[in-house]
Amino acid sequence: PIVGQTFYFLDFPMMRRHSKADIAKNPALKGQDLKEAQRACALLKDKPFTLLNYLEGTRFTPVKHEKQQSSYTHLLKPRAGGLALAINALGAEVDGILDITIVYPDGVPTYSDLWKGNIKRLGVDVRYIDIPKGLSVAVQNGGYQDDDAVKARMFEWVEHIWREKDERITKMLADFKG
Template sequence: MTIACSVPIIVAGIVKLLLPLPPVWRAVSTFCNFMMYCWCEGLAALLHLNPYLKWDVEGLEGLNKKNWYLLICNHRSWADIVVLCVLFRKHIPMNKFFLKQELAWVPFIGLACWALDMPFMKRYSRSYLIRHPERRGKDVETTRRSCEKFRLHPTTIVNFVEGSRFTEEKRRQSRSPYKNLLPPKAAGIAMALNVLGNQFDKMLNVTLCYPENDETPFSDMLSGKLTRIVVRVNMLPVAEELHGDYVNDKNFKRHFQLWLNTLWNDKDVLIENLKASNKNAGH
């Protein structure tokens, strides 16, 4: 199924690459979005084959495919991408995931993601920026250019704010103050809000949890052992106070990081409560 949907997208990407004309690009984007929707429908059908899988979802009310959304989410597993695609396919515009710049150079995958207009982010480490101060702000500019293309059509931009999948080792290395999350990275969503802030109708704060398959949810999903997916969707207003210059305005940067850290603390408490309630239900 993945091959059946990805091959046409890759072919369309080659056409987009060879014919850099706006009408061609628009037609390619429409076609690729349709193929991705077909992929999401196929994933939904495959998950439906698992008779043991139960969905526990709250917060889908009021969503609209004609709106613009910024969706932020914790990142536990590769299964998260499947869950978001399947769950929201009929509720909001097709998801556009923020991707690491390195994925752009992966054969076939990079071209397919580019054809789908996925925004690529290039992040520089603090040590690299100390050695190369001229690169400061370049990652933000990349985010700005990626977001500009979404002004014309309703879009859902998805950002896994932690920047990496959660593991206990990463949690220790990052000295995370949270039990179930890595520290959030604010620059990407701050730039998306700065570029498209007035365009976004709402922000969707999504919390994912696999309380009965916490260790290996993706492999359990592939093998039919996944038993419960918990999703909580909290729709937030895109407040004016979240629009600002994250790079040059230190006061705004501190304010934005405080807002995001508070959001992440609440998310950590929610995940802990979901796990606890699942254990109590098991007894």
């Protein structure tokens, strides 16, 4: 909550997502999250920026993992829509992706653990990922919303990244045991 409030007061672009239940109660909300994301991305144009996009959409818990029936060992299923929206809205301004993977071999810490410095071990891996040029152009041209083939290519690309990330987490955790 503190980080979100800080970002708000520093005029960082923020998105408000509406649940399916909210949209069912108020159909006027449909598409508002898309418009809000486009507005937020427009604020970034012509400025240096870092865009944070959490493809899982939520924090990992064993309950969520089971409920999703995720095929990944350490990850929830990724969602490509937010990333596609950012590529569409920002176009050439997005020159690549920094994929940051953090593992906690002694268990996921609480916020209290973070603030108190109780984390003794963690692993961090940072990789630069190029966005495939053809896919980027297709998404920038609105293909993600309008073309099932472009949407399928986007999901395939994200799934590939996620498989590699899941394997990397397994290796990183194993390195702590060795």
